[in-house]
Amino acid sequence: MQHATSSRDTKAEIHRAAVDLFSTQGYDKTSLREIAEQVGITKASLYYHYSSKQQLLRAVVGTFLDDLFEVLRLTETMEWSSENEREALGAYVDVVIAHRATGPTLLRDIAAVLAAFGDDLDELIARSRRFQLWLAGPDPTAADRLRAAAAVETIGAAMSAELDLSVSEAEIRAVLLDAATAVLARRGTPVGE
Amino acid sequence: MQHATSSRDTKAEIHRAAVDLFSTQGYDKTSLREIAEQVGITKASLYYHYSSKQQLLRAVVGTFLDDLFEVLRLTETMEWSSENEREALGAYVDVVIAHRATGPTLLRDIAAVLAAFGDDLDELIARSRRFQLWLAGPDPTAADRLRAAAAVETIGAAMSAELDLSVSEAEIRAVLLDAATAVLARRGTPVGE
DNA sequence: GTCTATACCGAGATAGAC
């Protein structure tokens, strides 16, 4: 049964090599020849396992987007309330923290990810928008919606920040949740000075 | 004097076409042939005006980065104080708002921008880091630094948000400044739950 | 000083032999 095992291994090895090279060099700068070389096969052989370079990218960042999708879907069944808001934000932070290793790749190569997922991403984007609107609270002003957007951005700091510091995941979670809440607390405040 | 004027026009037209196509399609998916076509010249003719596709990208997002650089440089001469902090944040928001049209291109094609600016960007990144550290305030904890990162992210909402709404630039400025300040106000707070 | 014709190389992708 060399064939079956070897096949599974090869596909897994390609995946590993892709995760590795994409995260260090970026998507564009990584060629299929390079990946094939690292695995020890030919460029053309890759195509037996993955039908395109984009499919390979999908395999790499797919789980992240799936989890994100799940969280956003969850909030759509919730009425807005401050407790639910806290729960939703918490779930969101959890996903971002859990995947923050693949995060940089995702952030740096958004263009490629957008291209790779195409229309599949439209629904995720739509849900993100609805999530932001939900976060803006009942009867939001334009300023409130901007605040909601800012609150979400806040959470993204988990990826971009240098997290080599001595901060536990629990601490990151607490700090960012607190930050997002602080921004949202400004809702309803009159704009101006 | 057709030559001189035609030359300047051509270069400007290439620039315009690039801004246009990059922002709608993204950097990678826009080919030089496509740009040349839109201008009405040959692919090779582009080469006379811009020595590479990367140089064209530099021309497009360059002023944004220059302005950002200038703001970050400015803050380095300042002692930290809450008034100075407010001023620095204000200047930062102003730059982001002023360039928010080219912002999406910058955000989506970071990978390409990083490649195009290469080492030139290292200093900007270093300054950004110092800015964040400065924002964290005197004797910051790790949590405070995370808060500073989150505050900066907040301001980025000016780009990613759908700004077709009826929000004036002054309003955006006020809201985001307020949001960033709210996040920073949590500095020193013990991390709990 | 401005542009075209043309060639080059490396990329992703496909067809078909083994």
Added chain:
DNA sequence: GTCTATCTCGGTATAGAC
């Protein structure tokens, strides 16, 4: 499953027309 050979298209480079 994996290979070789081949195709197309992208960015790049140069020689030379006007």
